[in-house]
Amino acid sequence: MRLTAWAALTAATILGAAPALADLNFPQLSYRTGPYAAGGIPFADGYADYLTLLNERDGGIGGVLTRSPECETAYDTTRGVECYEQIRGDSPLVLQPLSTGITYQLIPRVTEDKIPLHTMGYGRTSAADGTTFEWVFNYPGTYWDAASIIVSYLRDENEGSLEGKKIALVYHNSAYGKEPIRTLEELSKQYGFTLTTIAVDHPGQEQKSQWLQIRRERPDYVLMWGWGVMNQVAITEAANIGFPMENFIGVWWSGAEPDVLPAGMGADGYKSINFTGVGTDYPFYADLREHVLDAGKGAGDGSSVGTVQYNRGIYAALLAAEAARTAQEIHGVADITPEQMRDGMEALNLDEARLAELGMEGFGPAVQVTCANHRGPAVGQMQQWDAEAKQWVQLTDWIAADDSVIQPLIAEDAAAFRAETGMEPRVCPAS
Amino acid sequence: MIYREAGDFKTSYAADAQAFPIAFDRNAYYALLAVAFLVVPFVINDYWSNAILLPFLIWSIAAIGLNVLTGYCGQVSLGTGAFMAVGAFASFKLMTAFPGLNILFVVLLAGGITAAVGILFGLPSLRIKGFYLAVATLAAQFFLVWLFNKVPWFTNYSATGQINAPVRTVFGQAVTGAAATAAAKYLFCLVIVVAVAIVAKNLTRGRIGRSWMAIRDMDIAAEIIGVNPLVAKLSAFAVSSFFVGIAGALYFAVYFGAVEVTDAFGIRVSFLVLFMIIIGGLGSILGSFLGAGFMVLMPIALKNVMVGGFGWPTDLAAHVEIMLVGLLIMGFLIVEPHGLAQLWRLAKEKLRLWPFPH
Numbered sequence: 062m063r064l065t066a067w068a069a070l071t072a073a074t075i076l077g078a079a080p081a082l083a084d085l086n087f088p089q090l091s092y093r094t095g096p097y098a099a100g101g102i103p104f105a106d107g108y109a110d111y112l113t114l115l116n117e118r119d120g121g122i123g124g125v126l127t128r129s130p131e132c133e134t135a136y137d138t139t140r141g142v143e144c145y146e147q148i149r150g151d152s153p154l155v156l157q158p159l160s161t162g163i164t165y166q167l168i169p170r171v172t173e174d175k176i177p178l179h180t181m182g183y184g185r186t187s188a189a190d191g192t193t194f195e196w197v198f199n200y201p202g203t204y205w206d207a208a209s210i211i212v213s214y215l216r217d218e219n220e221g222s223l224e225g226k227k228i229a230l231v232y233h234n235s236a237y238g239k240e241p242i243r244t245l246e247e248l249s250k251q252y253g254f255t256l257t258t259i260a261v262d263h264p265g266q267e268q269k270s271q272w273l274q275i276r277r278e279r280p281d282y283v284l285m286w287g288w289g290v291m292n293q294v295a296i297t298e299a300a301n302i303g304f305p306m307e308n309f310i311g312v313w314w315s316g317a318e319p320d321v322l323p324a325g326m327g328a329d330g331y332k333s334i335n336f337t338g339v340g341t342d343y344p345f346y347a348d349l350r351e352h353v354l355d356a357g358k359g360a361g362d363g364s365s366v367g368t369v370q371y372n373r374g375i376y377a378a379l380l381a382a383e384a385a386r387t388a389q390e391i392h393g394v395a396d397i398t399p400e401q402m403r404d405g406m407e408a409l410n411l412d413e414a415r416l417a418e419l420g421m422e423g424f425g426p427a428v429q430v431t432c433a434n435h436r437g438p439a440v441g442q443m444q445q446w447d448a449e450a451k452q453w454v455q456l457t458d459w460i461a462a463d464d465s466v467i468q469p470l471i472a473e474d475a476a477a478f479r480a481e482t483g484m485e486p487r488v489c490p491a492s
Numbered sequence: 493m494i495y496r497e498a499g500d501f502k503t504s505y506a507a508d509a510q511a512f513p514i515a516f517d518r519n520a521y522y523a524l525l526a527v528a529f530l531v532v533p534f535v536i537n538d539y540w541s542n543a544i545l546l547p548f549l550i551w552s553i554a555a556i557g558l559n560v561l562t563g564y565c566g567q568v569s570l571g572t573g574a575f576m577a578v579g580a581f582a583s584f585k586l587m588t589a590f591p592g593l594n595i596l597f598v599v600l601l602a603g604g605i606t607a608a609v610g611i612l613f614g615l616p617s618l619r620i621k622g623f624y625l626a627v628a629t630l631a632a633q634f635f636l637v638w639l640f641n642k643v644p645w646f647t648n649y650s651a652t653g654q655i656n657a658p659v660r661t662v663f664g665q666a667v668t669g670a671a672a673t674a675a676a677k678y679l680f681c682l683v684i685v686v687a688v689a690i691v692a693k694n695l696t697r698g699r700i701g702r703s704w705m706a707i708r709d710m711d712i713a714a715e716i717i718g719v720n721p722l723v724a725k726l727s728a729f730a731v732s733s734f735f736v737g738i739a740g741a742l743y744f745a746v747y748f749g750a751v752e753v754t755d756a757f758g759i760r761v762s763f764l765v766l767f768m769i770i771i772g773g774l775g776s777i778l779g780s781f782l783g784a785g786f787m788v789l790m791p792i793a794l795k796n797v798m799v800g801g802f803g804w805p806t807d808l809a810a811h812v813e814i815m816l817v818g819l820l821i822m823g824f825l826i827v828e829p830h831g832l833a834q835l836w837r838l839a840k841e842k843l844r845l846w847p848f849p850h
Contacts, residue, residue, distance in 0.1 A: 091806065093806060093810070094807055094810040094811060131805075131806045132799075132806065133795075133799075133806035133807060133809065138748070138751075138755055139547070142542060142543065143792060146538055146539040146542045146543040147539060147543065149538070150538075150539070161652075162752060162755050165652075165656075166748060166749065166750055168750075169656075169670035169749055169750070170670045170749075173671055185652075234641065235653075235755055236652035236752045236755075239653050240651070240652055262754060263754060263755065263758070474651065481656060482658070
């Protein structure tokens with residue numbers, strides 16, 4: 062048995078090591094199984110479908126076809142590392158693990174192997190400091206920005222003061238969920254609200270005691286940093302204890318359709334922030350339908366088209382494709398390498414005009430990345446769930462994060478990382 | 493015919509008491525070591541090292557550790573994940589507090605600290621047995637993970653609870669951190685695995701191992717013939733935790749480089765190691781390796797065959813893989829309830845008679 066396994070393994074390794082074809086490789090560390098699949102599947106489908114659209118409609122990027130092989134991680138760090146080792150030899154242009162745990166594994170590895178890592182709105186927040194994290198990008202925003210945006214939204218709702226309010230944070234007990242705590246503590250000092258943190262262990266299927274605590278302490282607002290099955294359970298529990306849904310606000314990973322649908326009408330009024338548009342009411346969807354979905358070339362069964370995570374997958378692919386295009390322009394070659402891709406990501410300037418040209422006006426924020434700033438515009442918009450119509454309603458325009466709070470924290474954490482690893486910051490040209 | 497005892501004469505007690513009394517076994521063992529040390533480091537690449545051999549070697553150490561406790565001494569433990577976490581966090585604290593300390597000593601000291609913690613959590617075994625002890629060790633699992641999550645001192649006040657291994661070298665070669673080469677990491681782990689396996693094999697063949705087995709088989713009878721249950725049980729906990737702690741330290745420092753306690757050392761890990769020794773064979777060092785190989789390599793092999801070989805969609809492959817591994821586990825345990833090591837023992841019995849069975 063073991064012999065055959067080894068033989069098969071050898072064969073597979075040899076197959077996997079076939080020479081790279083002349084195309085642009087955007088591999089996906091996706092998860093279509095496990096407790097986080099509800100978010101992983103639509104994101105992976107959106108990512109793949111947009112790249113397919115580029116191939117079918119434009120003949121790829123700059124005349125070079127794209128491909129997007131997938132490796133299943135099941136949101137598990139061990140599998141993520143295994144996938145990375147399998148992918149890295151295949152000249153991947155950019156990696157998007159969609160998992161903060163895997164991101165922490167990959168940061169030192171991609172820095173060593175010189176492969177760009179794009180953790181869109183997740184991962185290590187201080188990667189925003191491009192002088193320290195040369196190979197890691199987290200535009201268009203970070204967890205700390207999300208925390209700041211939610212708090213400034215709440216301040217606006219309360220006539221500018223959160224003095225004496227009680228805010229509870231329900232978080233996934235992992236690196237992901239712990240990320241915003243530091244910022245929220247800072248903000249609570251600044252604005253005078255009290256912060257209670259309530260941890261939910263992976264995978265988050267059992268939250269009775271946490272919601273009992275919330276029922277007892279009666280916070281004015283509950284924020285949530287959850288993912289996968291934890292979101293559904295939390296929203297259902299909140300509905301069960303009769304917590305006012307309009308005071309329950311999720312981060313952008315806790316605000317998609319699969320999270321709110323199980324609670325039925327109980328989820329009505331639940332809010333979350335988001336950095337991509339919802340629905341299919343954008344001009345580019347006509348092309349996507351014509352060339353990909355109706356042509357039967359979609360990655361999924363089509364049921365998730367237009368949902369929050371699907372659109373976010375499209376936006377991630379859009380950012381990757383635009384960065385690849387920028388890299389092609391900078392270096393004057395069509396078949397770019399991962400190192401050239403990094404230059405393209407750092408010079409990315411996706412403005413409103415370009416978004417409109419692509420038929421994506423308002424689909425996501427305009428993004429400008431620089432050598433020192435890898436986090437981009439750091440904006441989000443508030444959305445609210447309408448359980449009657451089963452759709453998200455956009456409440457606000459783009460809200461910006463409070464840089465005066467976030468920047469010092471990023472600088473502090475990046476400095477701690479440099480001290481830990483004994484590295485010097487890179488010098489960025491004055492812009 | 494080839495595999496035989498006949499004609500292999502021993503002329504000293506030392507020769508008679510060696511670990512591999514049959515010449516064929518002995519030569520195969522030396523050949524395996526020679527390949528592992530002299531051939532593999534030169535042909536290994538990053539995929540084979542980081543995705544296949546490192547996890548196999550490190551889980552083997554953990555399985556040997558649990559096998560000492562459960563397989564040889566009969567004390568069921570569900571706290572392996574937590575003890576690995578102790579090893580990982582001890583090595584992290586040692587590495588950051590004493591930057592000049594050689595990584596080899598860090599790993600051994602981390603094992604020592606874990607042994608002390610293991611003795612502490614082994615104390616209930618003097619009063620309770622069987623399933624009740626399993627529940628007591630389960631408490632250790634949840635308590636220790638909670639502790640590492642709760643007390644920021646253990647993570648050096650890291651905001652996210654992640655701990656990162658700094659770069660450490662052996663003979664000028666980096667073995668931790670992203671810059672370490674595949675061969676350096678592999679050799680470092682291999683040396684420790686071989687040392688652990690030799691120590692474990694000889695401990696279990698000697699006086700201490702016999703006292704463990706006496707306790708396992710019937711503790712009252714063992715006490716009557718003069719085995720001190722306190723010493724036997726606590727020494728089993730200490731030795732087992734020492735090995736498990738080493739595995740945890742390597743898992744964190746060499747294999748991953750960064751871990752987060754609930755993700756890396758949850759209850760899932762305790763069950764994984766327990767399944768390894770049940771499938772590999774309780775009370776067998778070889779079984780620990782076979783079990784670790786089965787549980788770690790089989791999913792990767794199946795995945796590579798289905799996705800890389802047949803080109804199946806990744807989600808379908810992942811689901812089929814879960815079912816196949818489950819079926820294989822059931823199949824093996826139905827064919828041979830005593831694990832893969834027993835299959836090997838039976839194969840050896842047959843080989844001795846081959847090609848002329850009675």
